[in-house]
Amino acid sequence: MIENTLDNYAYTNSIKDANVSFKVLFAILTVIVCLVSTSPVIPLTITFLMLFLIIFLAKIPFKFYLKFLSIPFIFGFMTFIFMTVFFGISEPWFNIGIFNLAVYKDGLNLGFLVLARIMGCFSCLGFLVLTTPINEIFFLLERFRIPKIIIEIAMMMYRYIFVFLDESGKMYNSQQTRLGYSSLKNTYRSVALLASNLFIKTWSKGEQLYITMESRCYNGSIKTFEVQKSIDIENLFLLLSFEFLLLLGVYLTRGFKVI
Amino acid sequence: MGEEMNVVEAIDVTYHYPDGTKALEKVNFRVDEGKIVALLGPNGAGKSTLFLHFNGILRPSSGEIKINGNSVEYSKKGLMKVRQTVGIVFQNPDDQLFAPTVVEDVAFGPMNIGLSKDEVERRVRESLEKVGMLGFEKKPPHHLSGGEKKRVAIAGILAMKPKIMVLDEPTSGLDPKGASQILKILYELNEEGMTIIISTHDVDMVPLYANQIYIISQGAIIKEGTPQKVFEDIETIRGANLRLPRIAHLMEILQKEDKLPFEKPYPLTIGQARKRVLKHFEDLQ
Numbered sequence: 001m002i003e004n005t006l007d008n009y010a011y012t013n014s015i016k017d018a019n020v021s022f023k024v025l026f027a028i029l030t031v032i033v034c035l036v037s038t039s040p041v042i043p044l045t046i047t048f049l050m051l052f053l054i055i056f057l058a059k060i061p062f063k064f065y066l067k068f069l070s071i072p073f074i075f076g077f078m079t080f081i082f083m084t085v086f087f088g089i090s091e092p093w094f095n096i097g098i099f100n101l102a103v104y105k106d107g108l109n110l111g112f113l114v115l116a117r118i119m120g121c122f123s124c125l126g127f128l129v130l131t132t133p134i135n136e137i138f139f140l141l142e143r144f145r146i147p148k149i150i151i152e153i154a155m156m157m158y159r160y161i162f163v164f165l166d167e168s169g170k171m172y173n174s175q176q177t178r179l180g181y182s183s184l185k186n187t188y189r190s191v192a193l194l195a196s197n198l199f200i201k202t203w204s205k206g207e208q209l210y211i212t213m214e215s216r217c218y219n220g221s222i223k224t225f226e227v228q229k230s231i232d233i234e235n236l237f238l239l240l241s242f243e244f245l246l247l248l249g250v251y252l253t254r255g256f257k258v259i
Numbered sequence: 260m261g262e263e264m265n266v267v268e269a270i271d272v273t274y275h276y277p278d279g280t281k282a283l284e285k286v287n288f289r290v291d292e293g294k295i296v297a298l299l300g301p302n303g304a305g306k307s308t309l310f311l312h313f314n315g316i317l318r319p320s321s322g323e324i325k326i327n328g329n330s331v332e333y334s335k336k337g338l339m340k341v342r343q344t345v346g347i348v349f350q351n352p353d354d355q356l357f358a359p360t361v362v363e364d365v366a367f368g369p370m371n372i373g374l375s376k377d378e379v380e381r382r383v384r385e386s387l388e389k390v391g392m393l394g395f396e397k398k399p400p401h402h403l404s405g406g407e408k409k410r411v412a413i414a415g416i417l418a419m420k421p422k423i424m425v426l427d428e429p430t431s432g433l434d435p436k437g438a439s440q441i442l443k444i445l446y447e448l449n450e451e452g453m454t455i456i457i458s459t460h461d462v463d464m465v466p467l468y469a470n471q472i473y474i475i476s477q478g479a480i481i482k483e484g485t486p487q488k489v490f491e492d493i494e495t496i497r498g499a500n501l502r503l504p505r506i507a508h509l510m511e512i513l514q515k516e517d518k519l520p521f522e523k524p525y526p527l528t529i530g531q532a533r534k535r536v537l538k539h540f541e542d543l544q
Contacts, residue, residue, distance in 0.1 A: 007399070007401075008402070011397070011398065011399060011402065133359075133360075133397070133399070134359060135358075135359035135360050135363065135399070138359065155357075155358065155359055156357055158359055159356075159357055159358065159359055159399070159400065159401075160357075162399075162401035163353050163401070166401075205353075205354065208349075208351075208354040209354055209355075209357055211311070211316055211349075211354075212347075212349050212354050212355040212357075213357065213367075214316060214342075215314055215316060215342055215346070215347045215349075216342070216346075216367055216368035216371060216415065216416070216419065217339055217342050217343065217368060217371035217372055217419070218367075218371060219371060222358075222367065223367075223370040223371065224363065224370075225362065225363055225366035225370055225376070225379060225380075225383075226362065226363065
């Protein structure tokens with residue numbers, strides 16, 4: 001399952017121990033640069049840079065990462081096609097010949113920019129998701145003064161997603177064993193049963209969890225234990241100069257058009 | 260200390276569920292300090308319900324729970340104290356491990372007690388070391404095997420430094436190696452002076468570790484004593500949907516069917532049986 005492997009890589013990649021604040025700041029700043037850029041050059045550069053970082057630095061298998069990227073690419077490509085055909089305001093570049101559709105130059109440019117931005121931003125997020133264990137992000141959120149209750153709920157949701165994924169997998173198998181998915185009608189019924197049963201299980205697990213937490217002196221708030229290191233000046237400087245270089249690239253390529 | 264102290268004591272404890280069903284009926288249960296006590300009973304006999312009384316999660320409808328000779332106080336402060344003294348390891352580790360990483364989960368209890376970060380860190384290290392899970396600190400629980408989860412759950416309780424550890428079916432669902440690792444940990448803890456209470460229906464293992472056995476059936480204690488004494492009463496054991504340990508059963512068959520001179524009390528463990536068989540051969544020669 002893709003969620004499972006994503007989570008696995010986040011905990012096993014070779015830069016999992018790098019400073020979290022650094023990784024988050026790096027991803028967010030690069031996303032912003034991507035969005036600021038008015039030409040597709042820099043977003044595409046970022047896409048390839050991230051590809052390089054993810055595969056050679058974090059050592060995520062190339063095949064897996066391509067599969068991961070194919071999802072935004074499919075959506076981005078569809079957007080690109082639609083924009084090319086429908087978003088032009090200037091003279092058509094050429095006619096396709098069916099349904100009186102035409103390709104517009106400005107539409108094509110805009111579409112390609114959007115595609116490049118999608119890929120660039122998604123690569124940044126991919127970098128973050130694939131290299132950073134989620135619990136570390138929780139701690140960071142805490143430092144950003146996000147209300148504790150939200151983080152606690154998120155923490156437990158994250159943990160129990162996997163418990164329930166496991167649980168529903170077992171239920172699904174047991175339903176399949178008894179031919180629960182043999183016809184469309186059966187499938188509808190089985191899915192409904194699975195969902196309602198999972199809901200009840202969630203409820204009772206929640207109660208059980210509360211008992212176990214109470215047994216360990218829970219008094220209404222989870223106190224986190226790990227401390228976060230801040231980024232040191234040297235790395236911060238490197239990061240900022242990198243982002244500055246990208247911004248410079250954005251400025252220099254601002255007038256670039258595909259056609 | 261001249262006299263052995265009852266560290267956990269249930270006196271005439273009766274408990275009704277909120278819907279009125281009786282779960283426990285005048286249960287009397289005593290545990291001496293430093294002992295390993297097994298609570299043996301079939302599914303649904305009330306083992307877990309009784310355990311939840313020991314740290315004040317459930318309050319008896321009538322009767323009394325005493326920890327270290329003092330009645331449990333059901334005030335916030337009293338409950339904090341009881342829960343630090345009596346740690347419960349629940350049957351399903353997934354119910355207990357809620358934090359995104361092992362270290363956070365083990366630190367949960369000590370953080371709730373309000374200890375300093377240094378002390379928490381030390382306790383987390385010590386507990387993980389005791390259960391052999393050092394090096395797993397940063398892992399999320401769903402990347403662990405069943406046995407590993409169980410050991411982390413035990414570490415989470417150990418980190419609170421309880422005097423008494425209560426384990427609900429600690430070996431259920433584990434493979435033989437996982438189960439024997441858990442038992443080894445419990446032995447070591449007991450050597451260090453911890454009192455241990457275990458609920459189980461694994462009759463083969465019980466004689467290996469338990470100093471004292473209680474048998475619970477339909478919410479009532481129907482038998483108590485040393486393993487030898489309890490397993491002598493075969494009718495009661497079978498009446499409670501339990502059975503003799505396999506090795507004792509073999510001896511019973513050898514005596515009754517094959518007329519071999521293996522009289523009661525039947526040996527309960529492989530070690531005891533071996534002695535008995537060797538002695539029999541010596542007598543023959």
